Amino acid sequence: MVGRALPSLPQYRKDGVTRRLCASVHLDDDLAAEADRELTGDRLDAIGLTLGINFVALARHARVAVRRREALDRQLAALGALLVIALFALLWGLTGGHATVVQAGFYSLVGVLVISWWLVHHAESRARSAAQKVLHGQEKTEELAPPVEPEAEAWLNDLKRANVLPYADQAALDKPFVGSGHIQLGKVVVWQPIDVSKPAAAPGGGTQSMVPFDAIDLHTYVAREMEKISGLDGLRARNRLYVLGSHAYLLPDLVPDRTRRPRAQIPKPLVQAGLQRPGAAMRTHLCLERVSEGGRMVVSMYARAILNRPSLSWEVAVYAIPPLHGRFHVVDRLPVAPFARWRSLVAYATLRLWPELSGAPKRINERGRRRRRSARFLRKLRRDITKQHVIYDYGAPDSLRERYGDWDQAGHNELADAADFLNRLQQGVLTATERFLKDHKIDTSSFDKAQQIITQTYNINNVNGPSNIGHGGTINNPGGPQGSGPPGPQGGGQPPARP
Structure with a gap:
């Protein structure tokens, strides 16, 4: 009822x-x-x-x-x-x-x-x-x-709405999304390309006039609609520019003073520019972050629309952070x-x-x-x-939340919720993309074929499927690359030593 x-x-x-x-x-x-x-x-x-x-x-x-x-x-x-x-x-x-x-x-x-x-x-x-x-x-x-100190609190408040993040150079090899936890399925995926060059058929015959769009329009639409489409209340969607730490000084708005820490927010056009034309080790991603009840787990999806006409594809990576270590x-x-x-x-x-x-x-x-x-x-x-004129790596090596996580503290409910979140995020991006293409009068037959290949179920710790993160974070992914979970009792290991 x-x-x-x-x-x-x-x-x-x-x-x-x-x-x-x-x-x-x-x-x-x-x-x-x-x-x-x-x-x-x-x-x-x-x-x-x-x-x-x-x-x-x-x-x-x-x-x-x-x-x-x-x-x-x-x-x-x-x-x-x-x-x-x-x-x-x-x-x-x-x-x-x-x-x-x-x-x-x-x-x-x-x-x-x-x-x-x-x-x-x-x-x-x-x-x-x-x-x-x-x-x-x-x-x-x-x-x-x-x-x-007021300046410290102002910086931390800005970090809540950060639209840019320099990542440590050492993270560039495998995980530029520093601090987001353990990558699911051990890899970054580029989804099947979608042909976006054909106009949709008109109801009475013929074709409709396509509405021009770019990657910024697509990201904006998905960010705006994802919470409603996915059904994940409290979903945080934000475009964020990720910058290699040793390249951060190239953006004066990010590092106005090379002897001080970088800012957490930069002008919006710079973030959009990372979509339209990525810079030197600078790319903008749509960051979808869902914090579970009480903040016990955090799941994140990082998506980037790759629009090289006549095709569109998505670069996607998904991460999860387990509950806090038992010491807390x-x-x-x-x-x-x-x-x-x-x-x-x-x-x-x-x-x-x-x-x-x-x-x-x-x-x-x-x-x-x-x-x-x-x-x-x-x-x-x-x-x-x-x-x-020494070039310094301004990038963050990890996050406090990742550092203090422990997969052994994740129970069945948390793992099931995380798997559900990730599946909803994936399906939400697909659904939003389909609706966006239809709104822009683009034929979606190519999308329908690609979707059958794209769909991948994320299952965590043997919850509802064979592709999963095993005990301690070890990935079991038949037919895919293997990965290892967070080392040590604190999940993320220790960051590089800095005096």
Whole structure:
């Protein structure tokens, strides 16, 4: 019965992945430092697309977590110095028989340990409270942490609507669509050419007058109609210019200052130009991105209309990103009952007291060395670019969302949804192309023949078919090339080291 009234079942939060990442940076110091450097650090290379993550919120929470850790280390380092002084005083008093000095040294020693224990306990309590508030709170995620630098937030906001992306040179060999996850079926496909030179037959006999069109018109039509045709609510369709990282400087609108990071948005005519006449390692693709419920999986299709009259074909590549790695579910296992929480925090502070206290100077020195090393690298690089005209690779190597994915976390429902998304995207492009040709009075008999060859079912992890991504991302594609899945527990592996 159409329009029947049914109760509402619980739904995933639309910002679930963002909240889980923001919660995790409060509990994982290394993750917080990595996100802070990635999103707000001084850099020349681009970063991968947001893909369903609110980068502004993540940057804010990462900064809070980093500052909390730095403040704790400074306090512990100072207390560590007092601990050494108290220990020497105690030993001197014992060897010299000075009872007053022994007593003062002993109480100072105990006092330093107690204060250090409390600081570790308090910092962990704050971190857990912040993580649980982010994950379960009703406020917007970005409102739960203070802003970072305005210019950094402006750049991250622009990235949400990026219409250009430089990709790292090393990705040019196999995957210019950096950060989009694992390619399905292990290959990029160019669909069967379609003859678009014949006019459609007129109802009363004869032929109709064809309506002129170009690749820009076709891309615009497909982008506008895809959500409705595919039935994928929330589908994001956008034309985006992909540029080889070492060629990015050739576009002044992309890199107006060669000593600064590239922009995330460029004038629309430049994006269109990448369709009409691709440049040197610069091509525009129609990017169709669908984020599943709660952001658990991301599927993407990248299509480029190749219009070389009298034929039209599509270059198509499809990708998928699995759910977040299990490390991001630690916040779910934190005790919340008052006594259990108290006992857990006491145990944590007791076990971590000495490693935290003794390791504080080393952590401070390591952060300082890393910052100085990065600053020296950037100074030298900027000097070389300015004075020696060095060509720099501005391309992004991957994305945070891809880096933190893990195929082992993908259940049957997620895999089935992803396969459905990919099939709908493929069929949607075909349907939109057919309607576009009919609207432009072009005979579609060639399209009908080509469609029988083009149609390819995408099945993930043995869901509904033999061509699939197997356990861990390994492709099983009879008759097709083999590929390997994401290496390591984090899915995308680690990006190239950059100081």
